Amino acid sequence: MxxxxxxxxxxxxxxxxxxxxxxVTPTGELGRVRPARLPELPGWAxxxxxxxxxxxxxxxxxxxxxxxxxxxxxxxxxxxxxxxxxxxxxxxxxxxxxSGGSRRWRLQRAAAMPDILTLLAGALEVGTPLRAAVERVIEFGDDPCTRDLRELAFRVSAGIPDEQAWRILAATPGWSEVARDVARAVSSGEGIVALLETHAEELRTVAAEQAEKKARKAGVSATIPLICCHLPAFILIGVVPIVAGTIFKAL
Structure with missing residues (x-):
């Protein structure tokens, strides 16, 4: 019993x-088109x-x-x-x-995004509609930004309006400000070319500032190995022989 x-x-x-x-059950294609809305979690979660x-x-x-x-x-x-x-x-x-993979993906996206936005702005500047411009930009690239835009094009082709598709893209790290501005411009009819060029220039400026900070940090970080290695070597080679010679002469 x-x-x-x-x-x-x-x-x-x-x-x-x-x-x-x-x-372990796959989410299916519907999850790619319209991500499910999860309930709001408390701040600690x-x-x-x-x-x-x-x-x-x-x-x-x-x-x-x-x-x-x-x-x-x-x-x-x-x-x-x-x-x-x-x-x-x-x-x-x-x-x-x-995750390590997410960090690499984020860095690759940040590096590729200024060029992707410039290409998209160039396609729009010659009179190409937004949907067609996105399709042209994603034809040959395989970087994270291009894959994000492929997901966007997939949603649009599945029937989701352009504004909503761009707002969904805004949830992707790195796309928040750009995608929200494009979605607002699509609904209001504002010029998207100048918007994209402005974001591309800002991203390049931020990348240059981060590279400069990284270079300065590398210089500061190199000070500790120099102190730990060169200072003892200087003492052993330059100071110790002088002190030892002085002692031997005194004896």
Whole structure:
């Protein structure tokens, strides 16, 4: 006869299996066209830009909770409560870390965006409509910005209005200001060419300032190795022989 503990274990296993199945199920093409609106999270649970996707973080928390539930002896309800707390803690902690791939993607996007905006502005300046200009820009490139614009073109071709598609793109790190301004210009009829050129110039200025700061930081960082290596060498080669020679002469 199955006791209460066994029933709790079977119930926990069923819940965890169901959650795992939902997490590993692909989102499908609809998720690419119109991302789902998730409920607002409290400030402490909001992930940083570039954190792992929600499904990945939830799967990590689920795996941790499952491991705790399987390895920890004790009452079933207490194990379930502790495993749930640990799983939520792991999921929140994973959301506070930017993944290495996301960081590389962000840097590549920032490096390519000024040129992409300039190309898009050039296509618009010769009279090409916005949709056609986007399609021309994304024909040959394979950088993060081009892939972002491919997602934009996919949404527009699926029937989403241009303004809404650009507002969806604004949720992508690095595109927030540009995409919002383009969406506003599409709805109001403002000139997009000057807007894109202004953003491209601002991004180049920011990139130059960051490169200058990085160069200055490298110079300051090089001071510590110089002190740690050259100063002892100077003392051993220049000071110690003089002091030793003076002592030997005195003796």
């Amino acid at each position: 199955i006791g209460p503990a066994e029933l709790t274990d079977w119930g926990l296993a069923a819940v965890l299996a169901g959650l795992a199945g939902w997490l 909001v992930p940083v830009p570039g954190a792992s996707p929600m499904r990945v973080r939830a799967l990590a928390g689920l795996a941790t909770a499952s491991a705790m539930a399987a390895l920890t002896p004790g009452p079933g309800w207490l194990i379930l409560f502790g495993a749930a707390l640990l799983g939520v803690a792991v999921m929140v902690a994973a959301g506070r870390l930017e």
